[in-house]
Amino acid sequence: MSDQTNAPQRSFFPNPLLNSTIDDWLSIAPDGAITVYSGKVELGTGIRTALAQVVADELDVALDRIHIVMGDTARTPDEGMTVGSQTVATIWRDARVVAAEARQALLALAAERLGAAPADLVVRAGVVSHRDESGEPDAMRRSVSYADLLGGKRFGKPVTGRAPTKRAEDYHLIGASSGRLDLADKFFGAPSFVHDLRLPGMLHGRVVRPPSPGATLRTLDDSGLAAIPEARVVRMGDFVGVVAEREEQADRAVKLLRLTWDESAALPAQGALHEALRELATREEVEQERGDVAQALAGATRVVSGRYLQPYQAHASLGPSCAVARMEDDGSLTVWCSSQGVFPLRGALADLLELPVERVRLIFMEGAGCYGQNGADDVAADAALMARAVGRPVRVQWSREDEFAWEPKSPAMLMEARGALDEHGQIIGWQYDVWSPSHANRPRRGLDLIAGQLVAGQGAPPTAFFFGGQRNAPTDYAIPNTRVTMHGIARSPLRASSMRTLGGAANTFANESLMDEMALAAEVDPVAFRLRHLTDERARAVVEAAARQARWDEPLAAGMGRGMAFARYENSEAYVAAVAEVAVDATSGAVRVRRVVVAHDCGLIVNPDGVRNQIEGNVIQATSRALKEEVRFDATHITSLDWESYPILKFSEVPEIECVLIDRPDVTPVGAGESTTVVVAPAIANAIANATGVRLRQLPFTPDRVRQALAQKR
Amino acid sequence: MAALFITVNGVRREITSPADTPLLTVLRDELGLSGPRFGCGLEQCGACAVLRGAESVASCRLPVGEVADAQITTLEGLGTPDEPHPVQQAFLEEQAAQCGYCSNGMMIATAALLWRTPHPTDAQARAALDDHLCRCGSHPRILRAVQRAAALMWDADDEGGNA
Numbered sequence: 001m002s003d004q005t006n007a008p009q010r011s012f013f014p015n016p017l018l019n020s021t022i023d024d025w026l027s028i029a030p031d032g033a034i035t036v037y038s039g040k041v042e043l044g045t046g047i048r049t050a051l052a053q054v055v056a057d058e059l060d061v062a063l064d065r066i067h068i069v070m071g072d073t074a075r076t077p078d079e080g081m082t083v084g085s086q087t088v089a090t091i092w093r094d095a096r097v098v099a100a101e102a103r104q105a106l107l108a109l110a111a112e113r114l115g116a117a118p119a120d121l122v123v124r125a126g127v128v129s130h131r132d133e134s135g136e137p138d139a140m141r142r143s144v145s146y147a148d149l150l151g152g153k154r155f156g157k158p159v160t161g162r163a164p165t166k167r168a169e170d171y172h173l174i175g176a177s178s179g180r181l182d183l184a185d186k187f188f189g190a191p192s193f194v195h196d197l198r199l200p201g202m203l204h205g206r207v208v209r210p211p212s213p214g215a216t217l218r219t220l221d222d223s224g225l226a227a228i229p230e231a232r233v234v235r236m237g238d239f240v241g242v243v244a245e246r247e248e249q250a251d252r253a254v255k256l257l258r259l260t261w262d263e264s265a266a267l268p269a270q271g272a273l274h275e276a277l278r279e280l281a282t283r284e285e286v287e288q289e290r291g292d293v294a295q296a297l298a299g300a301t302r303v304v305s306g307r308y309l310q311p312y313q314a315h316a317s318l319g320p321s322c323a324v325a326r327m328e329d330d331g332s333l334t335v336w337c338s339s340q341g342v343f344p345l346r347g348a349l350a351d352l353l354e355l356p357v358e359r360v361r362l363i364f365m366e367g368a369g370c371y372g373q374n375g376a377d378d379v380a381a382d383a384a385l386m387a388r389a390v391g392r393p394v395r396v397q398w399s400r401e402d403e404f405a406w407e408p409k410s411p412a413m414l415m416e417a418r419g420a421l422d423e424h425g426q427i428i429g430w431q432y433d434v435w436s437p438s439h440a441n442r443p444r445r446g447l448d449l450i451a452g453q454l455v456a457g458q459g460a461p462p463t464a465f466f467f468g469g470q471r472n473a474p475t476d477y478a479i480p481n482t483r484v485t486m487h488g489i490a491r492s493p494l495r496a497s498s499m500r501t502l503g504g505a506a507n508t509f510a511n512e513s514l515m516d517e518m519a520l521a522a523e524v525d526p527v528a529f530r531l532r533h534l535t536d537e538r539a540r541a542v543v544e545a546a547a548r549q550a551r552w553d554e555p556l557a558a559g560m561g562r563g564m565a566f567a568r569y570e571n572s573e574a575y576v577a578a579v580a581e582v583a584v585d586a587t588s589g590a591v592r593v594r595r596v597v598v599a600h601d602c603g604l605i606v607n608p609d610g611v612r613n614q615i616e617g618n619v620i621q622a623t624s625r626a627l628k629e630e631v632r633f634d635a636t637h638i639t640s641l642d643w644e645s646y647p648i649l650k651f652s653e654v655p656e657i658e659c660v661l662i663d664r665p666d667v668t669p670v671g672a673g674e675s676t677t678v679v680v681a682p683a684i685a686n687a688i689a690n691a692t693g694v695r696l697r698q699l700p701f702t703p704d705r706v707r708q709a710l711a712q713k714r
Numbered sequence: 715m716a717a718l719f720i721t722v723n724g725v726r727r728e729i730t731s732p733a734d735t736p737l738l739t740v741l742r743d744e745l746g747l748s749g750p751r752f753g754c755g756l757e758q759c760g761a762c763a764v765l766r767g768a769e770s771v772a773s774c775r776l777p778v779g780e781v782a783d784a785q786i787t788t789l790e791g792l793g794t795p796d797e798p799h800p801v802q803q804a805f806l807e808e809q810a811a812q813c814g815y816c817s818n819g820m821m822i823a824t825a826a827l828l829w830r831t832p833h834p835t836d837a838q839a840r841a842a843l844d845d846h847l848c849r850c851g852s853h854p855r856i857l858r859a860v861q862r863a864a865a866l867m868w869d870a871d872d873e874g875g876n877a
Contacts, residue, residue: 044813044850179809186814187802187821189749189789196748204743247743248735318753318761318849319815368753369813369850400754609809613855617812620851643758643847651840654853 016077017094022105022155024077025098026055032126032147034059034066036095039079040087041071041340042182044369045673046610047087049181053606054091057173058099058166059106060123061146063181071342071364081341081442083372083498088606088669097161104163109149114142168604168665175665177609182366194338194365195322195397202324204247205386205396206254207379208240209406209450212637213495214459215261224256233257234389239454241386243394265635267493274309274414277435281487283466288474291481293420296429300420304518309698310413310506311630312494314646319368320403321375325383326393332359333388337380338367345377345443349384352446352455371621372499374407377443381451404641406450408497409631411437411489413469415510420481425522427533429481432511436469437492439502462490468502472678475511476568477533494633504569504678505622509699512565512682516689526564526686527552538601538664539568542577545599545660550579559583560594561691565682567675574602574675575662578619580655580683584691589707592653593623593684598676599660603667611672615659618673622680624649628700720781722747723791733779738762740778741788749789749818753847760819760846764788770819770826789818792825801825804863805856812850819846824860832868834860 016024016039027035036055042048052066069075071082079090107118110128114121122131126146129137137143145151168175186192210217217238225231231244231253240259244250268276297303323337333355339345342362350357367376375398383396398406413436420429441463446452453460466488473484519529527547534540543566556562561584566577581595596619605611628647632640640646681699689695694709718729720737722745731740736755741747741764750773753761757772764773765787793799798806801824811817820843827834827842834842839860848856 044815046812179806180811183806183809183811183814183817184795186811186817187789187805188793188795188798189747189818191748192814193748193751195752198746246731246739248731248739251739316849317815318759318813318847319751320753366813368815371849397752400756400758613809613812613852616854617851620853621849624851642756643754648847648849650845650847651843651853651857654840654851654857657854 016079017097017159017161020077020159022098022102022157022159025095025159026102028146028150028152030147030152032065032145032151034061036066036068037076038068038070038095039077039343040090041082041342041364042366043082043340044366045614046180046607047082049178050088050606050610051091051095052181053173053178054096055099057171058096059103059126061126063173063178065126073342073346073362078343081344083340086671088671092669096165097163098159100165101157101159101163102155105155105157106146106149110144113144113149174606175604178607192366193319194324194336194367195319197324197336197365197395199324199326199393202393202395203243203245203390204250205241205243205383205394206250207382207396207398207402208242208254208257208259209402210238210261212263214266215263216457218260218262221258224258225253227256228253232390234386236385236389237455237457239385239451241382241396243386243390263636267633267635270633273412273493276493277412277414277489280489280491281435282490283488285466285486285488286483287470287486288482288484293429293431293481293483296420296481297418297431300429301423302421302521303418304421304514304521305416305418306510306514306517306697308415308417308506308510308513310415310509311699312409312412312496313499313625313629314404314409314631314640315371315374315407315499316646316648317368317370317374317403320398320400321379321407322367322395322397323380323383324393324395325380325387327387327391332361333384334361334363335380335384336363336365338365338370338376339380340370340373340376341442345380348377348443348445348448349381352381352449352452353384353388372410373442373497375403378406378450381449385451385455401641404646405638408441408495410499411439411469411492411496413503413506415506417510417514419514419518421518421522425524427477427479427518430475430479431482432473432484433487434469434473434503434507435487435489436503437489437496438463438466439468439496439498441497460495468498471502471570472504472507472511472567474571476536476539476571478535479533494631494638500621501569501674501677504674505625505681508565508567508678509681509685512567512679513685513695513697516563516686517695530564530566538575539566541662542566542575542599542601545662546577546579546597549599549658549660550597552579556581559586559691561687561689563683563686563688563690565679565686567678569675569678573670574600574672576600576675576679578676578679578683580680580687582684582687582691584688584706586692586710589703589705589710591627591684591688591701591706593627593655595656595658596623596680596683597658597660599662600672600676601662601664602670602672602675603664604669605661605663606669608661611661612659614672615676616657618676619657619680620649620654622677623655623684626681626684626700628702630700718779718782720778720786721784722786723788729778731778734777737764737773737776737778737781737786741773747788747790751815751818753815760823761816763819763822765822765826768826768829770823789821792821799825800866801828801863804859804866808855808859808862810852810855810859812852816846816848820848820856824863827860828864828867833864
């Protein structure tokens with residue numbers, strides 16, 4: 001394994017169109033079925049369907065003629081990771097352009113075959129015909145299908161990027177709600193997930209992890225395994241696993257192993273976590289500087305400030321991570337896994353196993369929804385190590401406890417914000433500091449993977465870069481004097497990596513909470529106060545639409561409150577505003593979110609129902625994170641290890657959700673998979689303040705915290 | 715050791731797994747069924763639900779030896795793409811999933827609910843599904859699918875149909 005800590009970061013989003021050919025992306029079978037090769041993968045958000053819609057529309061074929069191969073390092077282009085709500089935009093950039101190129105090539109062939117200029121031809125359902133006066137296919141003249149033109153043959157043409165793409169008014173599939181292509185299989189029990197893959201001769205594997213990160217193995221007694229002849233231990237350094245012919249044998253074998261470990265108490269006290277973060281910061285970077293914020297604060301009529309706390313949170317995928325690996329006869333390795341980035345992970349696995357990268361093939365198969373980096377990459381390494389050790393295909397499935405204990409967490413963060421108001425109630429200054437570990441620790445080398453660390457007997461290396469904690473730290477408001485500073489932490493107390501919106505959720509929680517406090521200080525309605533500081537028409541439109549739909553000005557019953565939050569995700573992507581309505585039980589401290597209204601603008605909408613589904617999912621997951629979710633730990637290890645110690649929102653707690661979609665057909669689409677998450681917690685915090693007069697600045701808003709805050713007010 | 719038989723989706727099957735093996739493992743590994751899913755192994759999430767008779771139960775810790783006399787129905791036994799169960803039909807029509815990992819438990823629990831309570835209120839539906847976790851946040855669609863399934867199952871019946 002390499003141990004350099006400053007390996008150059010390859011781009012998350014390489015541009016694979018360069019120097020590619022149409023055949024790298026797309027093929028036409030003899031029967032006219034079209035296969036699309038996509039470096040992007042389905043994470044449960046409906047990307048497979050959106051991709052099929054875009055390609056089918058651009059090529060003028062029926063949706064059901066599209067077959068999609070995703071994330072196979074031997075067959076698909078490298079489109080980087082499927083992260084950051086970039087996928088629809090990437091499809092727009094890559095697959096749509098290639099489909100247009102393919103269409104142009106097919107039209108040129110058809111023109112030759114039919115003896116007409118391409119401009120005089122029209123395509124319907126993969127059949128090219130002469131165009132009649134109304135622009136429709138001329139039924140009286142000869143036509144030719146894509147299958148007849150090129151079925152089973154190669155295009156043999158480079159991607160030039162110059163083929164004209166369709167005009168927005170000509171779309172027939174893009175912009176229309178389309179049923180998900182993958183759901184029928186899942187609803188009838190067809191094999192759909194990597195968990196369902198069964199290879200001939202396959203063994204079932206389990207990992208036996210240390211009781212805490214950094215613990216080292218002292219003794220291993222496997223004499224108990226004599227009771228299960230079909231099971232055996234795989235040990236490499238501190239990496240321990242078992243494999244067995246049958247799954248129940250592997251489960252039983254784990255229980256029969258006797259291991260002792262040397263542990264050290266390395267974690268800060270949970271209650272002192274955020275001050276520990278401040279101490280751990282090693283790098284300071286000014287993210288945004290405008291005017292003179294010190295002078296603005298000094299000259300303010302009123303200064304409002306707040307200290308906001310974000311806990312560690314878990315991806316908490318419903319299915320634990322799983323992968324299947326097989327050493328091939330030629331010594332190469334194949335791994336089936338649900339990684340968000342099969343190409344980068346291939347490099348890390350090659351490093352771990354000391355194989356040339358071209359001897360490693362990764363094939364994506366779906367896992368349970370991941371919302372970021374869960375254990376998917378790590379379990380691929382576990383399976384690869386065990387398959388190599390035993391010489392048979394091995395399927396490794398983590399336990400629920402493995403997943404909660406070892407998946408990288410969304411980092412804890414500390415945010416301090418100060419806002420300056422002038423005598424007219426206008427914001428003249430905004431000073432913002434955020435302390436955060438890196439939100440991206442995607443594996444590039446063997447040592448980035450848990451298995452690699454255990455084999456080498458080393459802890460995780462400190463992160464070489466500081467990514468994501470600054471996301472949405474700058475506000476989208478017109479404020480003359482601002483300074484936004486990011487304090488980077490190279491060693492996160494708990495292992496951390498990417499989760500939906502990275503730091504965007506915590507930063508927007510802080511910014512939009514302070515915004516609300518400033519509106520109250522200025523004695524201006526929070527919606528009007530936001531509009532007063534927004535100049536971008538699209539920003540104003542979502543704020544106004546959410547307020548209108550929520551009937552912002554209508555009074556609520558006693559004990560209830562309403563709160564607004566707005567952000568432009570990443571300051572450059574989708575615009576989103578939310579209004580939350582909450583009921584607070586003053587005795588128990590329980591917060592019930594009754595209704596959330598979201599107004600959302602992600603440019604052109606490829607699949608309205610898909611966007612709505614994403615907004616609903618974001619609202620519910622972010623409500624769960626805001627009200628309930630906090631990874632608990634003691635001095636040595638995480639203690640949130642199951643659904644009772646890490647509860648998430650249940651049906652009885654799910655709010656009513658209303659979406660206002662603002663479609664902008666002439667604006668290039670951006671993602672909708674994350675944006676809504678950032679505004680939910682602040683909208684709830686602002687609603688709680690509206691209901692009770694009490695301001696909550698620490699997530700999650702548990703009944704205990706609410707009760708304490710109410711008691712302090714009295 | 716006497717052979718162990720269980721009845722799954724109407725077919726009596728001989729089982730080679732030991733009697734203390736969790737039913738889920740037997741269904742997935744020995745009988746090759748992918749409908750019921752492993753979520754937690756702790757009876758906390760509902761992804762592994764199957765019908766025992768008309769009751770929805772977690773299969774991840776249930777010893778297979780305890781269901782020898784029961785009728786077990788999995789997602790595969792509810793319906794097929796050509797002849798979907800009304801619950802499957804309704805989940806499709808409402809697009810009631812994102813990743814789909816929890817869908818098995820949601821549909822099994824819905825089928826059990828609709829036998830017990832043919833026309834559940836929203837509160838009854840939420841209560842019946844409350845022990846089933848969904849991390850993607852498909853709850854609103856699932857609740858709509860429950861109501862649609864109730865209509866598909868019983869409304870035709872009211873008109874003398876063949877639900």
